[in-house]
Amino acid sequence: MIDKLIAGIRQKKAPVVVGLDPALAMIPPYILEHAFREFGQTLEGVGEAIFVFNKGIIDAVCDLIPAVKPQIAMYEQFGLPGMAAYKRTIDYAHEKDLVVIGDIKRGDIGSTSEAYARGHLGKVRIGDAVFAPFDEDIATVNPYLGTDGVEPFVKLCREEKKGIFVLVKTSNPSSGEFQDQLVDGHPLYELVAEKVDSWGKEAMGQSGYSRVGAVIGATYPRMGQELRDKMPHALILVPGYGAQGGKGADLAPYFQESGMGAIVNSSRGIIAAYKQELYAAYGPEGYADASRAAVLAMLADIRPAAGMV
């Protein structure tokens, strides 16, 4: 799936992923009202509204981008109906031939990580039947528990050609608290990066990139350069663009040759574009068109930084 993602980046000239992280306050009132008329002011109503909202955005931007990244927490917060909206979103994105990056940040001891890996990237066998429960193409993984917590995901990268992005250096303000601590003179995130490189060697894709990639926040471009060099085969998922403060011009260090090697995520900046002054003319009914305009603006900002002409 890393190969498919890279082909999509190349074909659409778009090293960009749209984060489908819908908060209740982002959903236009007309969508909420419609869903509440059918399901009441319930978790089911919100689940329906989230899916309808996402569908509009996917329809509006699917020809421009190779992938979407639903953040599972934004669905999980609404319980089972929220999780159902997550699954419907994955399935609909697949219908539109988009790569789905499940931003799940799971990670546990070996046997437990195996269950997560199976449920999200793999298959479960029940009697004679086989099911792919969530069926994302790629998942984000938390490395704090070490190799045995990551290995079950790497195994599915090898066997099912799925992909993962391991958290190396996150985009949030306090990411440095543990990740930047010096170990033998080098920050911990470098040690994680070395592991990503070594895990990745066991799961190389056809494209020259590994199926094991890394997350490095857009808010730390200097680190981006160092880490890029430490993980030459890793595709880098870059969150933190836009709402979290990162700018296109800062992102050049994350890229390798022409637009390859990194994929930049924007969530709020795209899906809630209609709430920005710049796109206010679209209005709530035009939220999906506003998202499309915001993707086009993001592409215009990112392509030069990526050296993509």
Place this chain on the structure above:
Amino acid sequence: MIDKLIAGIRQKKAPVVVGLDPALAMIPPYILEHAFREFGQTLEGVGEAIFVFNKGIIDAVCDLIPAVKPQIAMYEQFGLPGMAAYKRTIDYAHEKDLVVIGDIKRGDIGSTSEAYARGHLGKVRIGDAVFAPFDEDIATVNPYLGTDGVEPFVKLCREEKKGIFVLVKTSNPSSGEFQDQLVDGHPLYELVAEKVDSWGKEAMGQSGYSRVGAVIGATYPRMGQELRDKMPHALILVPGYGAQGGKGADLAPYFQESGMGAIVNSSRGIIAAYKQELYAAYGPEGYADASRAAVLAMLADIRPAAGMV
């Protein structure tokens, strides 16, 4: 909820939690067959079987222990029907007045952790209605993203009197890869422990323990002692007893005065007891009674180590 947990430990003389981590292979065939007759060999069938299996164990052991700890990965692997079984298990354990520790190991950037915290420990407001989507009492939290990723959970510890256990030193073989790395001469897990102590000061319970506790694997008793001293107000959740190799006598360092200060988890050792030679006479139909016998044996092993008479 940490207060309720501590009262339960005291009253039942049981610093013990049963991990409800059902793998398909643990569920007695008669339960699976019954569920499959109703729902087919489907994810729904497995979800039903998991719940029935858990219910039997909860009924058999609820008078002996203060809490259960469902490991969400074991449910999530079966998709939405698995998550529904997770929620039914939480609700049923609450009916039996057990504290529910959701072993979810979530952790993300601030705004995303907020969504996780709300969905698992908090409430969401939809119009005039308020819902508690998953409604665990306590959750496990991954600290890799630093304070802003943990703070939303701590906030609910303060405001809703919920509890968390932060991963400090996990029980798995490769936990040392990152957690043991020396930072200024001290292992990283000590730095995490210091943070747990400082987060915990903002959320003290009535019992003298903080609502912010720590996870320290049973497989590292020497570290247990050091960390116990660094976090005097933290209740310690100790996984890794039994199947993962920890023994009662090794656990004395995790405890403070008479049976207080720690709670030891056993999962496979209890819920799959009927598969052990020792309890084989119970047979698959007697799996719940076998679990009860295994809890009694565990209590006999743990109470002396905990100094509980």
